[in-house]
Every structure is written in C-alpha cells, then in structure tokens.
Amino acid sequence: TREIIRIQDVKGTQILTDNIGYIRLAEFREDSAKDFRKALDELKEQGADSMILDLRNNPGGLLNVAIKITEEFLPKGELIVSTKGRRRSQNTETQSTNTSHLIDWPLVILINEGSASGSEILAGAVKDNKRGIIVGEQSFGKGSVQSVIPLPDGSGLRLTTSKYYTPSGVSIHGTGITPDIVVKYKEPTEEKQENEMELNQRNVERVFDDLEEKESEDPESVKLSKQERELRQRLLEDNQVQAAISVIKGIRVYRSFEKPEEDTTDKDADNLAHSAQ
Structure with missing residues (x-):
C-alpha cells in the first residue's frame, strides 16, 4: 500500500518579534480549519497578542473551510460573503456563526497577486468589517460560481452562474481585493x-x-x-512582513490612546489606512 502524505497548509507558526504572531496559510483543505485553530492556540501559549496572517500565493481551495477560518475573527452575525446571480434564487449571504473563541488581537493580513478565491473572501471580509488591515498587493480576482450543463454528446458546458461579493458589495471576480496599505514586494539584491x-x-x-x-x-x-x-x-527581512509589523505596532499605539471602555476594533483600519496615505 502507498503511504498517504498529508500536505501541511498551516505553516511557519511562530512569534516573529515583540509578541507578534505569524501564520502562513498556503491553501484551504479539509483539515486547514482545525490546524489553524491549533496554530492560534500555540501562538497564545507563546504569549502572542497580535497576528500576521500570510495569505500570499494562497490560491483558495474549499470555500466552507475558508469561511470557517474567517469566522475565527468575526462575531456571530457579521457578513462574510454574498453571491449574486442572474436569478434571485442564486443570491445568498453567508454570515459568521462564531459565538466563542473569537480572536480579537490586532490583525494584519498579507496578500498578493497569487491570493485568490477563498483567500480573497477571507481578506475581503476582514477588510470590509474593519476587523484588520490588509497589506501587500492587489489580489488575483477569482470570485465566480460556475455550473456545468450536460450536453447531448456527453460533454459539458461550463457557465458562470453567479459571483462572489465582499460585505461592502465589491465584486471579487476580475477585480480582486485592494490592500488598505499597498506595499510592493522587493526581491533581495x-x-x-x-x-x-x-x-x-x-x-x-x-x-x-x-x-x-x-x-x-x-x-x-x-x-x-x-x-x-x-x-x-x-x-524579518521580507519588506512586506516588515510593513505588517510596523502596522501592528501602529495599531497598538492607536489603541493605547483610546479609553478602555471604547471598542477600538472598527477604528484600526480607518486610522492606519489614513495615516499611510
């Protein structure tokens, strides 16, 4: 019998510096949500109080898994993604169902032109709900729902029946996610x-x-x-990661000036994006 080799999708879990945790999510597969939760628990045990989620070159994968991981950051009732099609029956809305284990750390998500589909849904939900800051480059723009119509000769015709939209109503397909702070990747000299x-x-x-x-x-x-x-x-030598670290430190500064009873989550994205312009 052949040995089944399990591909690891959650990689590089560690504290980078100053209690800033890092997780790279390479793809959304069946066990990715469970592994991601385990990685979060590991970071918490190591003393992390903020996080960089690296979705660069993540092509997507299982939609339900991408939504499950997105729920780690959004409380119950927050809109994650919607679909709109030619017929009203094709329109759907997916909201978070998370009522526990909510991660409220300062959050930065890294994306680039290789980030597609599920990773764009995650980044778009975090951005539009002002849960974190998106740093990097414009994502790929893969956000369509396709159906295959069987033909008499046995072949099939693939048609786009609906498209994915972020919570603010932006179509992902052909557009992608625009980072709050654009940082072009610099190759080492x-x-x-x-x-x-x-x-x-x-x-x-x-x-x-x-x-x-x-x-x-x-x-x-x-x-x-x-x-x-x-x-x-x-x-630590990656210029996009360096930018993410700077953003998290900036979020900490903004939060330190807020009154303890105020909810600062919604203000982080606005304040940091404005200061970067």
Missing part, C-alpha cells in the same frame, strides 16, 4: 543573496558542530530549531 549563501554555508558548519556537541539530543529537534531560526530571519 544580488549582494544580499551572496551574503545569504555564505551565511547558509556557515550555518551548515555550525549545525554539524552542534550535532557533535549534543550527541545525546535528538538530531531532528536540532535541525527543526535551525529551520525555525532561518525562517524567522527570512521573514
């Missing part, structure tokens, strides 16, 4: 890449030294620790 290659060579030598010094330890745990450190360093 050649000089920096050469320095990273030299650094990687030194890291390899250091790992072998560590393995010799710690023969009693599990080599896999040493390797994993090194991978985590390297990932954190790459993320």
